[in-house]
Amino acid sequence: MANKTRKRQRxxxxxxxxxxxxxxxxxxxxxxxxxxxxxxxxxxHERQGQLIVLQIVTVPEGRSLSEAAAEASRSRQTLDRFLxxxxxxxxxxxxxxxxxxxxxxxIWETVEQEGVDLLLLGWRSDALPETAVGDLTDxxxxxxxxxxxxxxxxxxxxxxEGWQKVRRILLPVRGGPHSAMSLRIAQALAGATDxxxxxxxxxxxxxxxxxxxLFTAFASALRxxxxxxxxxxxxxxVTQAIVEEAGSHQVVVMGASAPPGIPSxxxxxxxxxxxxxxxxxxxxxxxxxxxxxLPAEVEPEVPAWHDRPIAVVVDxxxxxxxxxxxxxxxxxxxxxxxxxxxxTISLGLPALNEEETVGNVIQTIKMALMEQMAxxxxxxxxxxxxxDRTRKIAADLGIxxxxxxxxxxxxxxxxxxGEALWKSLYVLNGDIVAWxxxxxxxxxxxxxxxxxxxxxxxxxxxxxxxxxxxxxxQGDKLVADGGGRVTxxxxxxxxxxxxxxxxxxxxxxxxxxxxxxxxxxQLPFFTGYGVETGLLVDVLAKFGLQAIAQVDxxxxxxxxxxxxxxxxxxxxxxxxxxxxxxDRYKIRLLEEMNKTMNLIRYEPKRFYLEAVEIRERERPPMxxxxxxxxxxxxxxxxxxxxxxxxxxxxx
Numbered sequence: 001m002a003n004k005t006r007k008r009q010r011x012x013x014x015x016x017x018x019x020x021x022x023x024x025x026x027x028x029x030x031x032x033x034x035x036x037x038x039x040x041x042x043x044x045h046e047r048q049g050q051l052i053v054l055q056i057v058t059v060p061e062g063r064s065l066s067e068a069a070a071e072a073s074r075s076r077q078t079l080d081r082f083l084x085x086x087x088x089x090x091x092x093x094x095x096x097x098x099x100x101x102x103x104x105x106x107i108w109e110t111v112e113q114e115g116v117d118l119l120l121l122g123w124r125s126d127a128l129p130e131t132a133v134g135d136l137t138d139x140x141x142x143x144x145x146x147x148x149x150x151x152x153x154x155x156x157x158x159x160x161e162g163w164q165k166v167r168r169i170l171l172p173v174r175g176g177p178h179s180a181m182s183l184r185i186a187q188a189l190a191g192a193t194d195x196x197x198x199x200x201x202x203x204x205x206x207x208x209x210x211x212x213x214l215f216t217a218f219a220s221a222l223r224x225x226x227x228x229x230x231x232x233x234x235x236x237x238v239t240q241a242i243v244e245e246a247g248s249h250q251v252v253v254m255g256a257s258a259p260p261g262i263p264s265x266x267x268x269x270x271x272x273x274x275x276x277x278x279x280x281x282x283x284x285x286x287x288x289x290x291x292x293x294l295p296a297e298v299e300p301e302v303p304a305w306h307d308r309p310i311a312v313v314v315d316x317x318x319x320x321x322x323x324x325x326x327x328x329x330x331x332x333x334x335x336x337x338x339x340x341x342x343x344t345i346s347l348g349l350p351a352l353n354e355e356e357t358v359g360n361v362i363q364t365i366k367m368a369l370m371e372q373m374a375x376x377x378x379x380x381x382x383x384x385x386x387x388d389r390t391r392k393i394a395a396d397l398g399i400x401x402x403x404x405x406x407x408x409x410x411x412x413x414x415x416x417x418g419e420a421l422w423k424s425l426y427v428l429n430g431d432i433v434a435w436x437x438x439x440x441x442x443x444x445x446x447x448x449x450x451x452x453x454x455x456x457x458x459x460x461x462x463x464x465x466x467x468x469x470x471x472x473x474q475g476d477k478l479v480a481d482g483g484g485r486v487t488x489x490x491x492x493x494x495x496x497x498x499x500x501x502x503x504x505x506x507x508x509x510x511x512x513x514x515x516x517x518x519x520x521x522q523l524p525f526f527t528g529y530g531v532e533t534g535l536l537v538d539v540l541a542k543f544g545l546q547a548i549a550q551v552d553x554x555x556x557x558x559x560x561x562x563x564x565x566x567x568x569x570x571x572x573x574x575x576x577x578x579x580x581x582x583d584r585y586k587i588r589l590l591e592e593m594n595k596t597m598n599l600i601r602y603e604p605k606r607f608y609l610e611a612v613e614i615r616e617r618e619r620p621p622m623x624x625x626x627x628x629x630x631x632x633x634x635x636x637x638x639x640x641x642x643x644x645x646x647x648x649x650x651x
Contacts, residue, residue, distance in 0.1 A: 043149075061101050104133070107132075120151070168249040169195050169250070172202060182253050250281060331445075334452065350424070362394060383403050421531060433520055462543050464551060485566055499540065510532070
C-alpha cells in the first residue's frame with residue numbers, strides 16, 4: 001500500500017532528527033503481521049523513516065529468561081522468512097526478538113533502546129483475536145514516552161489487500177492535544193488508499209459557535225488538504241454522532257483522551273462507547289506530550305505548534321512541494337514537457353545599474369536555454385532607468401530592452417522592483433513567466449530551469465520560489481549563510497506570526513521565481529521591496545498552499561546591501577503585511593504618518609535623522625487593464641469597471 005503514495009519525502013523534521021523516524025510494530029503472530037504491516041508501512045513511508053518489527057517471547061515469572069533461547073531463534077527465522085516472502089529487503093525493515101517476563105516490559109524497553117517515535121499496536125478484535133498487547137491495558141499508556149497508535153481491525157479490512165478497500169475515513173475532532181496526530185494519520189492513510197476524509201466536529205455547543213471553533217482550529221487543513229472533502233458539525237451526544245456517521249465509512253480515526261484515573265491509561269467513556277458502537281475499523285491516536293495530559297474537558301488555550309492541525313499542513317507541503325534544481329537538470333525532458341503542454345516561456349530580467357553582472361547573466365542563460373536548448377521563448381531586460389551601461393550591454397547581446405517607466409505610461413510610474421515586474425507582465429508574452437535578478441555573480445542555468453521545473457512537471461503548481469545559501473561578504477571573506485538578514489529578521493518572523501501556512505518557505509524574499517500567467521495576471525503587485533511578500537500572501541489566498549512550490553538553487557553570490565538599505569526593505573515588508581492584515585480583518589491599522597521612516601545618518605563629528613518616505617503602493621491585477629485585455633485577446637470588461645480601474649490607478 002505504501003508504494004502507491006507518490007510523495008517526495010523530505011520532512012522538515014528530518015534535518016534535525018538524530019536518526020530516521022522510527023515506527024515500532026509489536027506482533028504476536030503472522031496473522032497480525034499480515035493485517036498491520038501495510039498500515040505501518042504507510043506511516044514509515046510518510047516520514048521516510050524506518051520500521052522495526054518486534055516479537056516478544058515471554059517467560060513465566062520466576063523462570064530463567066535463558067529458557068526462551070530456542071523459541072527466540074525460531075521466532076527470528078519465522079519472521080525473517082515471512083518478510084522475505086513479502087519481498088521485503090532487510091534494509092527496509094529491522095526485526096527484533098526480545099525475551100521478557102511480560103509483553104509490555106519488552107515493548108517499553110525496546111521503545112527506549114531504539115529511540116522509537118511511533119508505537120503501532122494491534123487491539124484485540126474479532127478480526128484479530130490474538131494480538132501482542134490484547135486489550136491495551138497498561139498504566140504507561142497514560143503518558144507514553146512516544147506517540148502511540150492502536151488499531152482495532154474490522155472483518156471487512158482483514159486479509160492481505162484489506163486496507164485497499166478503504167474509500168472513506170471519518171475523523172472526529174474536538175480540538176484536543178491529539179487532533180494534529182489524528183489528522184496526520186487520516187491524511188497518510190487517505191493518500192495511500194486514494195480515500196477521502198470526513199471531518200466530524202461533535203460538540204454540545206450552539207451550532208454556529210461549534211462551526212466557528214471548528215474553522216478556527218482546522219481552517220488551514222480545510223483549505224490545503226485535498227483529502228478533506230466533507231465536514232459535519234453535530235451538536236449533542238458526541239458518541240451518538242460518531243457512531244451514526246461511522247456507518248458510511250470504512251475507518252474511524254480519533255484521538256484518545258482518557259480522563260485521570262483510568263487504570264489502563266487509554267480508554268475513557270467516549271472511546272469505550274465508540275468502540276462498542278461502531279463496527280468499522282477504529283484507529284486511535286495518543287500523542288507523546290511533554291507536560292502532563294490535561295483532562296478531556298479542559299483544552300489548552302494555545303496548543304504547541306506540533307499539536308495544531310496547521311503543523312500537518314505545513315509539514316506535508318514542505319515534504320511534497322520542496323524540490324532540488326538538479327531534479328530538472330535533464331533539459332531535454334523539460335523541453336518535451338513544454339512542447340507536450342503547448343506552452344511558451346518568458347524570462348524577465350529586472351535591472352537597475354547592473355553593468356558588472358548583467359552581460360554574464362544574459363550570455364549564460366541565452367546560450368544554455370535558448371540556443372543549445374529551446375526552453376525559453378524570449379528573454380527581456382526590464383530596466384528602471386539605469387545610468388550605467390546596463391541597457392547597452394543587453395541590447396548588444398540581442399536582448400529586447402524596455403524601460404519600465406515607459407511601459408503603459410498612461411498609468412504613471414513608480415520607483416521600485418515591484419513596479420517593474422508588474423509592467424513586465426504587459427510586455428512579456430509567455431504562458432509561464434519567470435524572473436531572476438541580474439546581480440547574480442555565480443549565474444548558472446539552474447537559476448532558471450530550477451524554478452521552471454515544478455511548473456512543467458505539475459499542473460497544480462501556479463507559483464515557484466527559489467531558495468539558496470547566501471554567503472555574506474565581510475571584508476575579503478565570505479561568511480557562509482550570512483546573507484538573507486531581512487528574510488530571517490523580518491519576513492519569516494512576520495509570516496510565522498500572521499501567515500503560518502507559508503512558514504515552510506525557506507526564502508520568501510528570493511528574487512528568483514516563476515508563475516503561470518493565468519495566476520500572475522490575477523494578482524495585485526506592490527510596487528517596491530514588498531512585492532515578493534505580497535505575491536506569496538495573495539497566491540495563498542487565491543489559489544491555496546498546494547499551488548506554491550520552492551526549489552533549492554544551491555548557492556547565490558550577489559551584492560550585499562548596507563544595513564540602512566536593509567532597514568528600508570524591512571519597513572516596506574512590514575507595510576505589506578499590515579496591509580494584508582487590514583484586508584483580512586477589515587480594520588485600519590496603518591495611518592499615512594506611519595509611512596515615513598527616520599533613518600540615522602552618520603557624518604564625521606555628527607549624526608542626524610533623515611525622514612524618508614517609504615510607501616508601498618499597490619497596483620491592481622494586470623488582467624483588469626483594458627489595454628492588457630485587448631493585447632491578450634480577452635473580452636473587455638464593462639466601461640464602468642474599466643473606468644473604476646483607471647481611477648484607482650490614478651489615485
